[in-house]
Amino acid sequence: MRAVVMREHGGPEVLRVEEVSEPAPGYGEAVVRVAAVAVNRLDLWVREDVGHAYGATLPIVPGYDVAGEVVEVGEGVDGIAAGDPVYVHYDFSCGRCPYCLEGDEAACAEYGVMGVNRPGGYVERIVAPARNLFALPEPVSFETAAAAGSVYLTAYHMLFARAGLEAGETVLVTAAGSGVGGAAIALARFAGARVIATASSAEKRERALDAGVDHAVDYTQPGWGQDVRRLTGGRGVDLVVDHVGAAAVPEALTALANTGRIVFCGASSGPRVELDLIDLFARQISLIGSSDGSRRELWEVFRLLGEGLIDPPAIEAVLPLHEAAKAQELLATRAHYGRVLLAP
Numbered sequence: 001m002r003a004v005v006m007r008e009h010g011g012p013e014v015l016r017v018e019e020v021s022e023p024a025p026g027y028g029e030a031v032v033r034v035a036a037v038a039v040n041r042l043d044l045w046v047r048e049d050v051g052h053a054y055g056a057t058l059p060i061v062p063g064y065d066v067a068g069e070v071v072e073v074g075e076g077v078d079g080i081a082a083g084d085p086v087y088v089h090y091d092f093s094c095g096r097c098p099y100c101l102e103g104d105e106a107a108c109a110e111y112g113v114m115g116v117n118r119p120g121g122y123v124e125r126i127v128a129p130a131r132n133l134f135a136l137p138e139p140v141s142f143e144t145a146a147a148a149g150s151v152y153l154t155a156y157h158m159l160f161a162r163a164g165l166e167a168g169e170t171v172l173v174t175a176a177g178s179g180v181g182g183a184a185i186a187l188a189r190f191a192g193a194r195v196i197a198t199a200s201s202a203e204k205r206e207r208a209l210d211a212g213v214d215h216a217v218d219y220t221q222p223g224w225g226q227d228v229r230r231l232t233g234g235r236g237v238d239l240v241v242d243h244v245g246a247a248a249v250p251e252a253l254t255a256l257a258n259t260g261r262i263v264f265c266g267a268s269s270g271p272r273v274e275l276d277l278i279d280l281f282a283r284q285i286s287l288i289g290s291s292d293g294s295r296r297e298l299w300e301v302f303r304l305l306g307e308g309l310i311d312p313p314a315i316e317a318v319l320p321l322h323e324a325a326k327a328q329e330l331l332a333t334r335a336h337y338g339r340v341l342l343a344p
């Protein structure tokens with residue numbers, strides 16, 4: 001079978017299609033035919049080895065947002081069978097330690113991530129522990145599941161577990177065209193919040209308005225934080241959902257109401273900002289970090305998608321496996337609105 005194998009760090013040219021051996025399921029494992037795998041910014045960081053931060057083990061097959069059909073199950077697997085449509089959860093952990101039992105797999109000593117230090121999803125078939133498989137409700141397509149997976153889970157954990165979003169609040173979502181941005185818009189609308197989004201181009205702002213945001217603001221204009229304040233009658237927003245980091249946080253803080261909070265799960269434009277601590281305590285602002293999410297939350301995301309209670313993710317493009325480099329470049333240029341997928 002074919003896989004994209006990355007043998008060295010570098011530019012898109014290091015993503016090469018190779019023939020690799022077929023996976024076989026061990027005890028408690030299943031083999032899944034990959035129908036769709038999303039391309040994520042983390043895939044680019046792992047490829048470029050940004051700050052050596054991700055400890056990727058080479059050679060590796062990249063990619064971690066996988067949906068497909070079970071084709072074979074190993075010994076000791078019940079409750080899942082060949083033919084079942086599934087999402088393959090990307091967190092690998094022991095499943096037995098106190099952290100795992102609490103649903104906090106990221107703290108497990110055996111924690112690993114598909115496509116980073118475990119074989120990933122840019123491949124025709126993948127093997128995974130059966131406990132990583134989430135059965136997809138009937139109406140959720142493979143493309144929707146792969147496109148939603150990690151970003152809807154991340155946004156769900158940010159909005160509800162970390163930031164405690166309540167109905168009637170006003171939420172500012174930065175970078176509406178990004179995967180997490182689109183997910184945060186869908187989930188904040190589901191929660192009964194009023195949503196303002198930022199986007200760089202008129203076309204993206206139009207698409208954000210089509211996705212149901214109340215206002216779309218141009219973040220390339222200096223002083224856009226004040227524009228957001230004006231849209232709330234001068235009060236400011238209750239919550240900012242951000243993963244842009246340095247390029248967005250100063251204006252986002254301007255846009256925040258007194259006692260407001262900003263929750264962030266990334267810093268794609270850079271990690272360092274200057275903060276005025278007097279302003280933060282005087283206005284009682286909360287800065288909240290958030291990372292990943294729990295299996296219970298992922299289960300909830302697929303239930304909400306299955307029942308049609310949240311909007312599915314926008315999908316910009318679905319490309320064949322041999323165009324993995326092109327797919328990653330599409331993400332790098334930020335020309336996309338929504339998710340870019342590979343269909344092996």
Ligand SMILES: [Zn+2]
Pocket residue numbers: 093094095096097098099100101108109110
């Ligand atoms: Zn564990």
